[in-house]
Amino acid sequence: KQEVTQIPAALSVPEGENLVLNCSFTDSAIYNLQWFRQDPGKGLTSLLLIQSSQREQTSGRLNASLDKSSGRSTLYIAASQPGDSATYLCAVVNSSYKLIFGSGTRLLVRP
Amino acid sequence: DAGVTQSPTHLIKTRGQQVTLRCSPKSGHDTVSWYQQALGQGPQFIFQYYEEEERQRGNFPDRFSGHQFPNYSSELNVNALLLGDSALYLCASNPGGQGGYEQYFGPGTRLTVT
DSSP: OOOEEEEOSEEEEETTOOEEEEEEESOOOEEEEEEEEEOTTSOEEEEEEEETTOSEEEETTEEEEEETTTTEEEEEEOSOOGGGOEEEEEEEEETTOOEEEOOOEEEEEEO | OOOOEEEOSEEEEOTTOOEEEEEEOOTTOOEEEEEEEOTTSOOEEEEEEETTEEEEEOSOOTTEEEEEOTTSOEEEEEOSOOGGGOEEEEEEEESTTOTTSOOEEOOOEEEEEO
16 A cells, blocks of 8 residues: 655745755655645646656755655755745655655745 | 646535536546645545546545546545545546646645535
């Protein structure tokens, strides 16, 4: 059974810091991994999608890496801003095509 | 291009009642999935519809049922509501019926059961 874990559960950093969010999964047989952002009480916004054959994806200040063999992904946020404050969720798609989510990392970027 | 839309935004129901939530997928998408997100948790998969059929189902009781229409829109029905059904219900869509595609989420429906 696929399980997804995100560490840390919460993170508070001063503005301008570079930071890394971690995601691990127990079954390496995945189709892809997707990182999402969720603002309080809102839906999910897709940030990055990494196919199983890829090692990383970049979008602006965000970079996500994938290491299938070790069951790990990281989301790197450069030069963090208060507007980055949100919950970040990672999710994997396995052979059954459904997304399996971690519990998220709540990020607060202090001005 | 409208993204995934859901209605209603908020809903308050009483225990034992029934509720129907609605979802319209992103243009060009034919696969719709429903998720339940309890406070402080990641979303949990309820079921997925493709070509008007339930293709797979998560670990939810039969009180949760759904439907997909020919225009790919979808409904989630929950019967005999329990307090524990209070959650944010999210709809996601993707194209092609395959697992390799990016999934797009709607804003969700906040259901409160009293």
